[in-house]
Amino acid sequence: MSGSRSVPVVRCGTKPPAVWRRELAEVLISKARIARRVAHLAQEVQRDLGKQELVVVALLNGTVLFLADLIRHLSVPMRLDFIGVSSYGNGRSSGNLTFTKELRLDVKGRQVLLVDDILDTGRTLGEVRRRLLKLRPASLRICVFLSKPSRGQGRIEADYTGFQIPDQFVVGYGMDFAERYRNLPFVGVLKPKALPGSAVRA
Numbered sequence: 136m137s138g139s140r141s142v143p144v145v146r147c148g149t150k151p152p153a154v155w156r157r158e159l160a161e162v163l164i165s166k167a168r169i170a171r172r173v174a175h176l177a178q179e180v181q182r183d184l185g186k187q188e189l190v191v192v193a194l195l196n197g198t199v200l201f202l203a204d205l206i207r208h209l210s211v212p213m214r215l216d217f218i219g220v221s222s223y224g225n226g227r228s229s230g231n232l233t234f235t236k237e238l239r240l241d242v243k244g245r246q247v248l249l250v251d252d253i254l255d256t257g258r259t260l261g262e263v264r265r266r267l268l269k270l271r272p273a274s275l276r277i278c279v280f281l282s283k284p285s286r287g288q289g290r291i292e293a294d295y296t297g298f299q300i301p302d303q304f305v306v307g308y309g310m311d312f313a314e315r316y317r318n319l320p321f322v323g324v325l326k327p328k329a330l331p332g333s334a335v336r337a
């Protein structure tokens with residue numbers, strides 16, 4: 136469905152604030168740009184889902200900032216639940232999926248909006264979607280803040296996407312490296328020296 140919607144493509148950013156300059160190469164998406172886009176995404180969701188009650192299922196941990204901003208803009212009646220799932224090890228590449236929290240709400244016959252921070256290889260959302268569909272929701276839509284289109288041929292598509300970004304290691308706005316940087320109000324690109332395989336580790 137995202138193919139029919141216009142998704143902003145981010146190619147390069149701006150200089151990071153001085154305090155982050157040692158660790159971040161650039162600010163890819165500013166706080167103000169995030170705020171505008173998230174409000175717009177919420178409008179798209181609201182238009183499609185009307186007034187029926189929604190079950191929002193968010194994936195822990197990276198989704199917390201995006202989720203909090205997104206649902207503040209939604210005025211549909213909703214219930215909220217979380218699934219804990221982790222794919223990244225203490226580094227860059229996806230490892231095996233580990234589920235740390237199961238869904239508690241019953242989604243059978245419900246409209247479900249599955250929310251995640253980033254669609255990278257698509258393995259996480261693909262597996263979660265497969266599990267949720269077994270619970271027979273009335274509908275299941277996927278909303279992601281970021282997508283890296285270059286990372287997956289034939290991977291799953293989100294119905295709502297905040298931004299398309301290049302294949303760079305991004306942190307901030309909920310996203311981490313070794314559990315750091317989640318609190319940054321913008322999306323930044325980590326300098327290569329901080330990534331696994333280099334002499335300096337986070």
Ligand code: PRP
Nearest residue numbers: 195196197221222223255256257258259
């Ligand atoms: C990240 C991110 C997505 C997933 C994307 O989660 O939050 O859920 O990886 O990668 P994929 O498309 O290649 O599967 P992570 O496992 O790092 O856990 P976190 O949300 O706690 O940071």
